[in-house]
Amino acid sequence: MTLNMKRFIVAGLSFLFLAALLVVAYQESKQHRIEEGLEPVVTALNKGCVDCHATDTASLVMEWKRSEHGIYGVGCIDCHGAEEGEIDSWMHEGVRISVLVTPKDCAECHVREYEEFARSHHARAGEIIMSLDNVLALKAAGMPGNVADAVNGCWQCHGTIIKFLRDENGELLRSGKENRPMIDPDTWPNSGMGRFNPDGSRGSCHACHSRHSFSTEISRRPENCGKCHMGPDHPQIEIYNESKHGIAFYASTEHMALDTKGDWVLGRDYGAAPTCATCHISSYMTPQGVMVGNSHEVGERISWTLRPKVSNLINLVTYTDGFKEDYPESRDLPAIGDVVPTVEKAAENFELVTRTVDRTVASITTWQDRRLKMKGACLSCHNDHFVDNFYQQFDSLVTLYNEKFGIPAKEMMDELIADGIIKASAPFEKHVQWIYWELWHHEGRRARHGASMMGPDYTHWHGMYEVAKHYYDKFLPAVIEAAEETSPALGRKWQRKVTALLAQPEHVWVSGLSPEEAAAMANEYAQRYNQ
Amino acid sequence: MSASPNGGLGQRFAELFPFDWETIRHAGAEPVPFHLKKWWFCLGGTPMYLFIVQVATGIMLTFYYVPSPDHAYASVDAITTQIRFGWFIRSIHMWSSNFMIVAVILHMLRVFFTRAYRQPRQLNWMVGFMLLGLTMTFGFTGYSLVYEQLSYWGATVATNLANAVPVVGPLIAYFMRGGAEIGPQTLTRFYMLHIGVLPLLAFGLLSLHVLLIRMHGVTELQFEGEEPPEERRFFRFWPEHVTTELMIGVLLMYLLTILALIFPASLGAPADPTVTPAHIKPEWYFYWDFRLLQLTSLKVSVLLTGLLGGIAFFWPFIDGWLERRSKNVDLIVVVVGVVAFLGFLGLTIWEAVAY
């Protein structure tokens, strides 16, 4: 061996040695990270799970390892562990577990959040199973024996009743050598907000707090809400994206402190923009200190309900057991301490039932109080004059929709039923019923939601413009058409009614603008386009 | 680098430190026999290198180690789990000690089978043998310092063994324990042996060992079919041989680091004088003696150990005695060496697999 060869070997070995030392340094830093709480803790209880699942479901374990749960040693069994007798449980590798982690499981630790969520508007999203929307999915889009549209559509946001496959004797069907109970594939996978779980709890926390990273950042981002709050019937995310708020958010995401641990307070941790969570549930700074958000009560700060055919200002009645109910402004409020019959929906034996329960009124939050809570967030950036005027703009739009279109259209539909022209039991029999459905459920909502969250285009072009166009051009003709189909006499009656309606001041424009208005418009186009 | 006539600073330094640098240059230029290009002739340098590693890491560990029965275990635990790179330094120290035993044994085997201990180098064999004993004592005392269950009971058994040595045994045991029984004094004594007495002895013996090599000159060996020309029979100590040693040194560091990573020094349960563990085992290099102890009685095994040690120690003279009486000394030496080594290996493996 020549001397130079030896030198090269020494050099090579040196670099190998150096590489090994770097591994040593990595080990040392890893230990340091574990001590600093930056590395996950696999407790003895969960080691068995992690050993296999690190390769079986590698990404899932990776996600858990970077989660706060992983860091504090809250692992697989802590959430998936089940008790004997739980219908969804089975013995897996010697441990009784369940694949469904319900809010009740999360409530082992997150009690406050569970209680807030359980009585929130979100938790009741699953009650839609009896609504018109669901009829459309099950009947209009579906067919007997195939509810796939509801399964893949509605229920993925609203949630459904989790059911289990059974044999003809009603016994649970089980699969595999571990006898795992088989969940009805029509009902799971499902991360719907208002899921009815076998343990009686409502909803699923991972609708917002996605498994298995359980990142608070995800739940604070607008995209998270946008999974469901979007589309033709309630395009909140599109409106937000169009609004100044959304623009500010996307431009300044890095200033949003989205990964803040614990409370995420507007005006303390961030101020760049509001997200959905900011205005509807989160804490904000006030001159008196932090207004602690009621973090899992999404409807608390909403003063209008913008979803129904006609919008209402809503008061909130809370009962002693935590049950909550919105009272439209028109409905007389009970007194505190009154015992009032309330209607609630629940899953019983895997079916949705409605029952009336007497409850005692504990507190009342008026729509003004609710609005004040919302305004508190606005005031973090805007002055009171600005905020008050905004609410006037918004209120006017809702009133406009209600008075010009919402109320008259609803009254006409009610009267069509009274005249026997359409049937309440056949909601989509006639052309006019489809037109009316979209008028309030799609276009009317878009207009109102657009105004509520400062989306000009959704307020007008996707909203009020469509409402007006279809009201004049489709709805009113369809009303007459339906009446004429029923009888010539009814046809004449409705022809007269519509003619009378169009003679009202807000509708006379249809038959012609005033000469001054027509001249001004012609002039405007001539100037703008030189035509 | 002798004082240069025109160098101001160099001259000042030479006056302040009147050392004849030529000596070093001369020593470095010592020709090395050609056969040292074969790697197994570098085994002698290996324990030397590892000794330096041990001194360095050992000094580092004493920064944190507390030689008291109340704190010894906790301080080792702290080194292992809390001090930055503590686990690494401790693992290097542990692995290096094992390497050292292996290297010394390999070095001895090489010297034995090449009969390099013959006249006039008998004395150096004996010095080398003492160094082997020292290395093993290092390992034994060092392991005891960890003060975990196994090392504590290993120390207990060893002092009991010493007690069985005829005549001087009880005195040695009494000295090692610092009393009639193992007690708080024992750990302090082991500590002082490990970091004070043994290193001094080792340093002295190592120096003597190297000095004797230099004075006698390295044994020149030639192998059949390999007749290097006269001008190539030697090569230079610097840079040729030093580079070889560097190569071995870095390789050793690499292996030590890898082993420290894969098999870091562990820490068992803390020593408990009231509970004897079900299976006591000393370090692996005492397995052969431990097995001997179980095969025979305490007395016999101690005497046998002494006898075997004596034979090994005085082997160069036995070899000379044999040479005067037999023509087949080479064969006898090979047979004795093979039997001794296989015996050692066999007993060690036997003990390793026995439970």
Place this chain on the structure above:
Amino acid sequence: MRDEGTTRRGVLASALMGVGLVTAYGTLGVQGLLFLLPKRLQPRTRLLFAGRIDDYPVGGVRTVHDLEGTPVLIRRTEEGFTAFDATCPHLGCKVHWEPDEDRFFCPCHKGMFHADGVGYAGPPGDAGQRLSELNMKIDDVAGVVYLEVKAVSGRLA
């Protein structure tokens, strides 16, 4: 003999060797220096989630495990929480809580400890030993109990 160190190849070899040796032993030296720098003398611990306050009935004892799998017995009284290392101070067997007797019991040598961890019978009682305690952090606002345990890396676990 020709000096190989002066050829182009020789210079390259020497340079590579020099760089390699200096960086490798230099790194080792830095690590050694970090070892000697006294930085973390306090035993390093971290908090481990140990359940909700409501999980602990007053007067009851619940078992959790630290990062090494050693059982820790957490007892709640009117005054607050106490966490005991379940390792018997005698020989390291694991003690358990006996609610009927209101004591901790070690099955190995019938060691008995009062509810406050003080040994009163068996070898620990004779030696005047007691169960060692671990620190806890109680978050009253969130209603959560944390146990302070030794931070152990995956390497050693």
